[in-house]
Amino acid sequence: MTAKNGSHVRVWILMLILFLSVIAYADRSILSIAGGAIKDEFGLSPIQLGFILSAFSWAYVIGQIPGGLFLDRFGTKRVYGVTLVLWSISTLAMGFVGEFSTGLTSALVIMFTLRFALGLIEAPSFPANARVAIMWFPKAERGRASSLFASSQYFAVGIFSPLSGWLVSEFGWPWPFFVLGVIGIGAFFVWLWYMQEPRAHRSVSPQELDHIVAGGGLIDIDSVQERKEKTPVSRETFRRLLTNRMLWCAYIGQYCIIALSYFFITWFPVYLVQARGMDILHAGFATVAPALFGFAGGISGGIISDYLIRIGWSVSWARKTPYIVGMLMAATLMAAAVANSNFWVIAIMSFAFYGKGVAAGAGTWAVISDTAPKEAVGLAGAIFNCVGNIAGIITPIMFGYLVALTGSYSLGLVFVGAHCIVAACCFLFVMGPIERVGGETPEDNTYPTGAAPVVRRL
Numbered sequence: 001m002t003a004k005n006g007s008h009v010r011v012w013i014l015m016l017i018l019f020l021s022v023i024a025y026a027d028r029s030i031l032s033i034a035g036g037a038i039k040d041e042f043g044l045s046p047i048q049l050g051f052i053l054s055a056f057s058w059a060y061v062i063g064q065i066p067g068g069l070f071l072d073r074f075g076t077k078r079v080y081g082v083t084l085v086l087w088s089i090s091t092l093a094m095g096f097v098g099e100f101s102t103g104l105t106s107a108l109v110i111m112f113t114l115r116f117a118l119g120l121i122e123a124p125s126f127p128a129n130a131r132v133a134i135m136w137f138p139k140a141e142r143g144r145a146s147s148l149f150a151s152s153q154y155f156a157v158g159i160f161s162p163l164s165g166w167l168v169s170e171f172g173w174p175w176p177f178f179v180l181g182v183i184g185i186g187a188f189f190v191w192l193w194y195m196q197e198p199r200a201h202r203s204v205s206p207q208e209l210d211h212i213v214a215g216g217g218l219i220d221i222d223s224v225q226e227r228k229e230k231t232p233v234s235r236e237t238f239r240r241l242l243t244n245r246m247l248w249c250a251y252i253g254q255y256c257i258i259a260l261s262y263f264f265i266t267w268f269p270v271y272l273v274q275a276r277g278m279d280i281l282h283a284g285f286a287t288v289a290p291a292l293f294g295f296a297g298g299i300s301g302g303i304i305s306d307y308l309i310r311i312g313w314s315v316s317w318a319r320k321t322p323y324i325v326g327m328l329m330a331a332t333l334m335a336a337a338v339a340n341s342n343f344w345v346i347a348i349m350s351f352a353f354y355g356k357g358v359a360a361g362a363g364t365w366a367v368i369s370d371t372a373p374k375e376a377v378g379l380a381g382a383i384f385n386c387v388g389n390i391a392g393i394i395t396p397i398m399f400g401y402l403v404a405l406t407g408s409y410s411l412g413l414v415f416v417g418a419h420c421i422v423a424a425c426c427f428l429f430v431m432g433p434i435e436r437v438g439g440e441t442p443e444d445n446t447y448p449t450g451a452a453p454v455v456r457r458l
Contacts, residue, residue: 007205009198010136010212014145016194017129020084021152023184024125026160027091027118028056029153029265030180033164033283034173036273041098041173042107050400052108053266055115056122057392063123064389068382071124071131075222077195080128081188087121088184090114095174095181127381134369135222136198138215140306142369143319147302147361153261154295154357161269161287169279197222237376240437241383249431250367253323254388256423257364260330260356262395263416264290267409268349275409276342286346293350297357301326305362315370316434320427322362327424329355334417337410352417359423364388373437380437391419 039049070079094114101107129149137145164176198204198219212219272283301322308318333352339345372380402412
């Protein structure tokens, strides 16, 4: 990503999708910061709060495949832009629940409905990020690009958890929803102004286009002509995406990653308040260290994975090795169940989420970018994210039940940590070689030295 490539548009595109991803994750996570105050105001039980925390994921899962098909049919810019405005309005509306509810039942219905709507509308966002990575980045940079937007959850928690904690403490629980809704609407105009497909972008240089194409970037997948000429996704493509062993290991790996993510953005702040005795403001700040370590891990995972490819490792082991090591590190979060001080809880979680970040940065979205069929990039990312985000439904509910049944958070921590061991074993023993579905290996997406086609803007 250096000046020798003539321009740096792909870097700014990456910063833009990182910004949008941070907003998307912040919209999901602020309910956990406001959750204690909402629980007290409306008299919610842990199980009821668990269902509200999971409502986003019910719809997010349902919306994945339709969202992927919309992306392949209408393009990234249009779909991402429309959904960004709509999900920001849904976030704003959440702050008005107290004004329109007449009791516990109506508050439950309104909150579940708004979180469900948010999940449905946000469904295409991360498959869209994967399309942008495939469109704008060569293979040897794609791990770093994917790791950055995959790490957006840590930016979101690191930035917006303290801000949300302060807003709740000073002004009341609705204010984080108001602030984020306004930021999202503003972000829509930035997206509309800057995002274009590579050939049409006003600032990209011919050298940068050549560099992207030479490294296997699919620069035309979002062009109008390409989308007009595409045939509908075939039944055979669906079958391959749903029966491929390698892809199912990637799906399961994403499920386990997201189980950890949803514990962190839903129950972890509640755990700090209710089990560790912190107030809302300090709980918000206590999430910053694990978030920063998780972000550092995510960047490290992408850099390590891309470096291993550059020095001659196969794509398979360059993606799988950091994932396996990272998930085994993440399994140490179970030790928080026996930690005797808040300091050690935060230290353990920081180490665990660094490992989780390494795994996510190297072995989830980067694998899908390397293996998705060219004719169904959006659909492949949608199925991957659909299966993964089932964890967003199950984890908050199961954690709530485990807390309600045992009166303790310890078994819930073991439940979350066990996902890490399952995922590491799946990648190590079951996955097999990573190759593009349809028979083309990821390494075949590059051109021999000196043989890259010359590309010019239209």
